[in-house]
Amino acid sequence: xxxxxxxxAHQALFGAVAAAGFGVLFNFExxxxxxxxxxxAVALFVRTLxxxxxxxxxxxxxxxATVVGLAVRLLLPRQRQASSAMALAGCIPMVPGSFxxxxxxxLLALTTAVEANAAAMIATTLEYTLRVLFTVGAIxxxxxxxxxxxxxxxx
Amino acid sequence: xxxxxxxxxxxxxxxxxxxxALQAARVLMESGARGQVIHQCAEMVAKGLGAxxxxxxxxxxxLAITVTGGANSIxxxxxxxxxxxxxxxxxxxxxxxxxxxxxxxxxxxTRQEIERLAQGTxxxxxxxxxxxxxxxxxxxxxxxxxxWPGFAAIVVASTAGQYLRHLLLVRKVxxxxxxxxxxxxxxxxxxxxxxxxxxxTVSLALMASVLLLVPGVPALNAQIDIMEGSPTLGSAxxxxxxxxxxxxxxxxxxxQSLVRLAP
Numbered sequence: 010x011x012x013x014x015x016x017x018a019h020q021a022l023f024g025a026v027a028a029a030g031f032g033v034l035f036n037f038e039x040x041x042x043x044x045x046x047x048x049x050a051v052a053l054f055v056r057t058l059x060x061x062x063x064x065x066x067x068x069x070x071x072x073x074a075t076v077v078g079l080a081v082r083l084l085l086p087r088q089r090q091a092s093s094a095m096a097l098a099g100c101i102p103m104v105p106g107s108f109x110x111x112x113x114x115x116l117l118a119l120t121t122a123v124e125a126n127a128a129a130m131i132a133t134t135l136e137y138t139l140r141v142l143f144t145v146g147a148i149x150x151x152x153x154x155x156x157x158x159x160x161x162x163x164x
Numbered sequence: 165x166x167x168x169x170x171x172x173x174x175x176x177x178x179x180x181x182x183x184x185a186l187q188a189a190r191v192l193m194e195s196g197a198r199g200q201v202i203h204q205c206a207e208m209v210a211k212g213l214g215a216x217x218x219x220x221x222x223x224x225x226x227l228a229i230t231v232t233g234g235a236n237s238i239x240x241x242x243x244x245x246x247x248x249x250x251x252x253x254x255x256x257x258x259x260x261x262x263x264x265x266x267x268x269x270x271x272x273x274t275r276q277e278i279e280r281l282a283q284g285t286x287x288x289x290x291x292x293x294x295x296x297x298x299x300x301x302x303x304x305x306x307x308x309x310x311x312w313p314g315f316a317a318i319v320v321a322s323t324a325g326q327y328l329r330h331l332l333l334v335r336k337v338x339x340x341x342x343x344x345x346x347x348x349x350x351x352x353x354x355x356x357x358x359x360x361x362x363x364x365t366v367s368l369a370l371m372a373s374v375l376l377l378v379p380g381v382p383a384l385n386a387q388i389d390i391m392e393g394s395p396t397l398g399s400a401x402x403x404x405x406x407x408x409x410x411x412x413x414x415x416x417x418x419x420q421s422l423v424r425l426a427p
Contacts, residue, residue: 026302030300094254100384106304107308113409
């Protein structure tokens, strides 16, 4: 496995930017935003490492979400009721929104596809759709497992 | 039945408990909480105010509760407004639920506190949210491989899109229509802007400009709700997510056509 440190740092940095930006949208307090950014950075760091190790996007997203879920619970024990939300904010940059849009665009395109292209288009659209489903599923599962294994205290 | 009828008085007390518990649960639901958290909150509030047993049902558009005290029970339902994400309000209601569960608060005091939280929890300034969302989408863009000229175009397009979204939602425009309109504006600005500044990743910039509309929290909540025993709520959230994305795609599709036609 070869790790491109510059690429890893780049992905972590912009994962942090995306998570902090969405933290503002979700009305996190200003003092909580660095934690959202850190969660986003960890998520993208781990996912990129996983992809570099030739894991699939879904598997890498699952591992990253699990690590983020565990990390916020272990590092922020006094804020357990807020840690789920922080982990969620950190994982938002991994939600494959562009795949989702491309899947639906593919479905739209199928209605006008010429017969010769139809099979390839169906395959691509199906691939995008499945990747969205499995990646969102992997992130949700990865976030839920630490919550239930380490105690489900939300209040 | 007289005004001092003990059954009537007990029913009135139970009704107050039910309505306050529902009010807390509704605010949590409108703040983006998971189904299990909403259930727990309603139960903590109702029991803290004196109910002996609580049964709760959460739907996407309404919440219902049955509270029991002795031989009396009462069932009430409230509707739920627009689903959003408001972490500070969510945390405020959770802390209040803990205080109520410890005992000593009356339904009237609890209601006042919920109203104070709902009206008094401040949101970040609109301009700050718009700029933060613009930067977040541009960050997404970099993760997808957008170049630096495209990054700048996405910041402008998504900031404008978020600002428009805020203006439309304040005017209570249908959220699905808002998704399509904002998707068109952001994608068109992102695509045309990226082309204008000489980006080599125009298509990616166009797509990244609408990522502010991807309902990430509801999508993850949908799955977690189903996993935690609220399949009805989770399914409703999932269907809503799919329809939001359909409307976003309509906006993106129109914007792509515009970008292709533009000289």
